[in-house]
Amino acid sequence: xxxxxxxxxxxxxxxxxxxxxxxxxxxxxxxxxxxxxxxxxxxxxxxxxxxxxxxxxxxxxxxxxxxxxxxxxxxxxxxxxxxxxxxxxxxxxxxxxxxxxxxxxxxxxxxxxxxxxxxxxxxxxxxxxxxxxxxxxxxxxxxxxxxxxxxxxxxxxxxxxxxxxxxxxxxxxxxxxxxxxxxxxxxxxxxxxxxxxxxxxxxxxxxxxxxxxxxxxxxxxxxxxxxxxxxxxxxxxxxxxxxxxxxxxxxxxxxxxxxxxxxxxxxxxxxxxxxxxxxxxxxxxxxxxxxxxxxxxxxxxxxxxxxxxxxxxxxxxxxxxxxxxxxxxxxxxxxxxxxxxxxxxxxxxxxxxxxxxxxxxxxxxxxxxxxxxxxxxxxxxxxxxxxxxxxxxxxxxxxxxxxxxxxxxxxxxxxxxxxxxxxxxxxxxxxxxxxxxxxxxxxxxxxxxxxxxxxxxxxxxxxxxx
Numbered sequence: 001x002x003x004x005x006x007x008x009x010x011x012x013x014x015x016x017x018x019x020x021x022x023x024x025x026x027x028x029x030x031x032x033x034x035x036x037x038x039x040x041x042x043x044x045x046x047x048x049x050x051x052x053x054x055x056x057x058x059x060x061x062x063x064x065x066x067x068x069x070x071x072x073x074x075x076x077x078x079x080x081x082x083x084x085x086x087x088x089x090x091x092x093x094x095x096x097x098x099x100x101x102x103x104x105x106x107x108x109x110x111x112x113x114x115x116x117x118x119x120x121x122x123x124x125x126x127x128x129x130x131x132x133x134x135x136x137x138x139x140x141x142x143x144x145x146x147x148x149x150x151x152x153x154x155x156x157x158x159x160x161x162x163x164x165x166x167x168x169x170x171x172x173x174x175x176x177x178x179x180x181x182x183x184x185x186x187x188x189x190x191x192x193x194x195x196x197x198x199x200x201x202x203x204x205x206x207x208x209x210x211x212x213x214x215x216x217x218x219x220x221x222x223x224x225x226x227x228x229x230x231x232x233x234x235x236x237x238x239x240x241x242x243x244x245x246x247x248x249x250x251x252x253x254x255x256x257x258x259x260x261x262x263x264x265x266x267x268x269x270x271x272x273x274x275x276x277x278x279x280x281x282x283x284x285x286x287x288x289x290x291x292x293x294x295x296x297x298x299x300x301x302x303x304x305x306x307x308x309x310x311x312x313x314x315x316x317x318x319x320x321x322x323x324x325x326x327x328x329x330x331x332x333x334x335x336x337x338x339x340x341x342x343x344x345x346x347x348x349x350x351x352x353x354x355x356x357x358x359x360x361x362x363x364x365x366x367x368x369x370x371x372x373x374x375x376x377x378x379x380x381x382x383x384x385x386x387x388x389x390x391x392x393x394x395x396x397x398x399x400x401x402x403x404x405x406x407x408x409x410x411x412x413x414x415x416x417x418x419x420x421x422x423x424x425x426x427x428x429x430x431x432x433x434x435x436x437x438x439x440x441x442x443x444x445x446x447x448x449x450x451x452x453x454x455x456x457x458x459x460x461x462x463x464x465x466x
Contacts (some may be wrong), residue, residue: 001175001182002465003209006048007031008434009460012213013065014043015434017184022175024055024150028184028209032068032099044069044125048461052077056149057137059084060186061166062091062250068099070134071126081139083149085157087165087291089138094283095250100124100131143167143294161189161199162409163251164288168200180206187211187434188411188419192222194255195288197296199411201422207466208427210420211410212435212457215443218412225406226259232367232402233260233269237336241363244399246351246378248344249281251409252370254288256340257318262302264317272335274318277327277350278342282320331357344370345378352377356390364399369407416443421450429466430455 007016014033107124157167169184183205341351372378
């Protein structure tokens, strides 16, 4: 077997790992590389393999850095199955349509500049129509059900606990008269997170491909994050203000809604208006509701005991706004409220309008709940900038800024160590992917301390034969 590391190799984006087994080619993930605009377009346009020669694609979860180049793969001649869990297939469909819209919008914006400069125009990487073609290739497989990918390769999805439908991919392989197990972690979640089941640890793996995003740090307890969130809401309500939350549409938004629902049911906070103002987040929430079978025991019990709503995600407690008119109307409302809107780094979308309308009022709070990339508005807010530019105009920030750690959907160092240690007695090689050197190096040192010395951090486009 050969493994080619074509994406999420010494970086955390664009996950693509190509396996050659028994003359067949299997692609684990087909993610978009995300970074500087001038780099990403060309990188995402060119695969380092022939799409038409692939025999199967296996997808661990729906995040765009893992699924986002599937439409382009199909445009380039891929014709076979894309295997994923049922929830991942449903979630990926709406996320890819949204991504297609973004590709079209970005190309249109760039072409305006290029046209003025007399330069050749660009085409979007793919369109919404291209994205819609992906659905017919999905083959949805339940968790823990073995299935044949190609002759000699049997796969199984097990819970990864990262987002709805996320899975580690277990491959039991017969090749050249030997049998062995390759375990691909996908993105590893955390224990005790809202809604989701805990990740399943690997077993009997001969080779382990494992993410290392936070291999250098620990995370705070999710219960502590819940309490910090509650305290922010309580003190903002007390001064008559609003809580404005830039949040990613898939995963983070649903966790926040679940926490707010718990706070209201517990009597921690009064029943104030809570708005989710993001069409993608609303579509994703509908898919969350359609898959309660993958919720954890606590969430299922909460739904069972919530006699008034029988829902983990708000029902009549939360207002979901789809139209632009409904979004604008939120800013006409008076009194305390929570407004959750995309994008998560406050760079685009409806959240910009809510920030513009609320940032100068000292009663309000801007709540940052996820990592913010350098040079984004979200990062400037997280750093408590006193003035920020929104839609080209400078605003004095008088609203409080609060940040909450502990809500990351990725495992911290302790769980990554435990994950690898679970196969210490069987594993021959460990490959660290989906991480930068600052995460990988400390993790490799800690793995060596527990006796795992055959650990590799493969460069992009490198190849290993095993």
